[in-house]
Amino acid sequence: xxxxxxxxxxxxxxxxxxxxxxxxxxxxxxxxxxxxxxxxxxxxxxxxxxxxxxxxxxxxxxxxxxxxxxxxxxxxxxxxxxxxxxxxxxxxxxxxxxxxxxxxxxxxxxxxxxxxxxxxxxxxxxxxxxxxxxxxxxxxxxxxxxxxxxxxxxxxxxxxxxxxxxxxxxxxxxxxxxxxxxxxxxxxxxxxxxxxxxxxxxxxxxxxxxxxxxxxxxxxxxxxxxxxxxxxxxxxxxxxxxxxxxxxxxxxxxxxxxxxxxxxxxxxxxxxxxxxxxxxxxxxxxxxxxxxxxxxxxxxxxxxxxxxxxxxxxxxxxxxxxxxxxxxxxxxxxxxxx
Numbered sequence: 001x002x003x004x005x006x007x008x009x010x011x012x013x014x015x016x017x018x019x020x021x022x023x024x025x026x027x028x029x030x031x032x033x034x035x036x037x038x039x040x041x042x043x044x045x046x047x048x049x050x051x052x053x054x055x056x057x058x059x060x061x062x063x064x065x066x067x068x069x070x071x072x073x074x075x076x077x078x079x080x081x082x083x084x085x086x087x088x089x090x091x092x093x094x095x096x097x098x099x100x101x102x103x104x105x106x107x108x109x110x111x112x113x114x115x116x117x118x119x120x121x122x123x124x125x126x127x128x129x130x131x132x133x134x135x136x137x138x139x140x141x142x143x144x145x146x147x148x149x150x151x152x153x154x155x156x157x158x159x160x161x162x163x164x165x166x167x168x169x170x171x172x173x174x175x176x177x178x179x180x181x182x183x184x185x186x187x188x189x190x191x192x193x194x195x196x197x198x199x200x201x202x203x204x205x206x207x208x209x210x211x212x213x214x215x216x217x218x219x220x221x222x223x224x225x226x227x228x229x230x231x232x233x234x235x236x237x238x239x240x241x242x243x244x245x246x247x248x249x250x251x252x253x254x255x256x257x258x259x260x261x262x263x264x265x266x267x268x269x270x271x272x273x274x275x276x277x278x279x280x281x282x283x284x285x286x287x288x289x290x291x292x293x294x295x296x297x298x299x300x301x302x303x304x305x306x307x308x309x310x311x312x313x314x315x316x317x318x319x320x321x322x323x324x325x326x327x328x329x330x331x332x333x334x335x336x337x338x
Contacts, residue, residue, distance in 0.1 A: 125231075127176030129261075129269055132167040132234060136274040136324040138288060139163040142240055144205045153204075160288060161205050162276035162324070164259060166237040170229040177264040178227040183209045183241060186273060187256035187315065188217040190243075191308045194299035195285050198249035203281070207240035213247075217255075237261075242278050251308070252280035252288075254315055254327065275315050275323040277330060292329035302337060309334035 142161045145153040170176045190213070209221050229235045241257055258272030279288040289295045299305055312331045316323055 125174035126172050127170050127174045127229070127231070127263070127265065128172030129176045129229065129263060129267075130169050130171060131269065131271055132169045133165075134167075134271050134274070134322065135165045136276045136322060137163060137165065138277065138279060138324065138326045139238075139240065142205055142207070144203055147202045147204060147245075149200050156203070159203065159205060160279035161207065161240055162242050162255070162278050163238055163240045164257075164272075164274055164276070166239075166259070166261075166271060167234060168229050168237055169234050170231055173231050175231060176229040178225050178229075178237065178261045179264045180222055180262040181209070181225050181239065182220055182222040182260040182262065183239065184218065184220050184258040184260065184272075185211070185215075185255060186218045186258065188215060188243075188253070189255070189311060190214075190253050191251035191280075191311060192304055193249055193251040193282060193286070194301060194304035194308070195249070195282060195297075197282065197285070198247070201248040202245050203248075204245050205240070205242060207242050207244065209239055209241045210244040213243040213245060241276060246278070246281050248281050250281040251286055252330070253278045254312065256315060256318065256321065273318075273321055275318070275321045275327050277324060277327040288326060292325045294330055294333035296333050305334065305337040309337045313338070 138160050139162075140158060140160050142159040142163075143155070143157050144159050146156055147153050168176075188211075209223060211219070211221055227235075227237055239259065241255070243253055246253070254275070254277045256273050256275050258270060258274070261269040261271075263269065280286055284295070285297045287295055296305070309331075312327065312334055315321070316328060316331050
């Protein structure tokens with residue numbers, strides 16, 4: 001718009017100079033007056049008079065040399081010249097606008113090509129996540145809190161509880177992110193306490209996937225994770241799984257679970273099922289005392305412990321399970337009660 005306004009002002013200025021300028025005076029055709037004749041010298045008697053030269057036919061006596069004629073087309077302020085200049089200016093502006101539009105279209109096309117190239121590169125950067133290894137075991141570094149009626153909670157460390165260790169490998173050329181994780185609990189069972197013990201003390205475990213004691217299986221628990229695995233890297237992903245709270249005098253808990261990793265790009269990666277066990281709360285009577293080592297004191301009612309043996313053997317014998325070595329060791333420790 002600013003360019004068009006400047007063009008309009010220029011045309012109005014040129015029009016005023018063309019049509020409103022006072023015309024120049026035409027060259028005069030009137031002969032200039034002859035200068036007064038010089039005084040004649042006194043006649044000489046010895047010389048004959050010189051006859052005057054007659055003027056050329058059609059010439060005005062005493063007239064000077066006529067002024068050369070001027071072509072009106074040579075004046076740059078003539079209408080023809082102004083119109084030609086105006087047409088030239090308009091043509092130049094039209095060419096400039098066409099060139100500017102072409103350059104703008106070219107820049108826009110280049111920008112679109114760059115955006116398409118960037119989008120193509122981003123679309124090509126895709127993760128390829130896979131599980132290199134998976135292992136269920138009993139961890140010994142779980143944190144939690146001891147709860148006693150009438151007393152504040154006490155933070156504790158070094159608790160024993162089930163954990164699943166996944167080693168993930170990203171073979172793609174893009175970053176992989178685990179947005180959420182879902183654990184499918186297919187079996188959840190607390191073994192029977194075969195000893196007349198119990199108390200008000202409870203321990204709350206800081207599991208990543210915890211659930212209330214006594215929840216009827218099967219059920220699922222989903223938690224947000226936002227766990228990132230860079231391109232071409234390995235990383236370890238661990239999940240503590242089990243009941244939130246274990247009471248004093250409780251027997252070990254056993255469970256059968258599967259883990260589903262929900263990736264940010266919408267793909268899922270499922271692992272399992274795994275068979276896991278916790279350490280229980282019967283210290284000195286029925287507890288995990290070392291790596292895959294169980295201490296079991298013979299109860300007053302051996303039939304109670306035989307029931308625990310059947311439950312553990314039934315889980316371990318399930319086809320397709322990845323069984324923790326602590327649960328396998330518990331099956332062996334209960335073998336005298338089969």
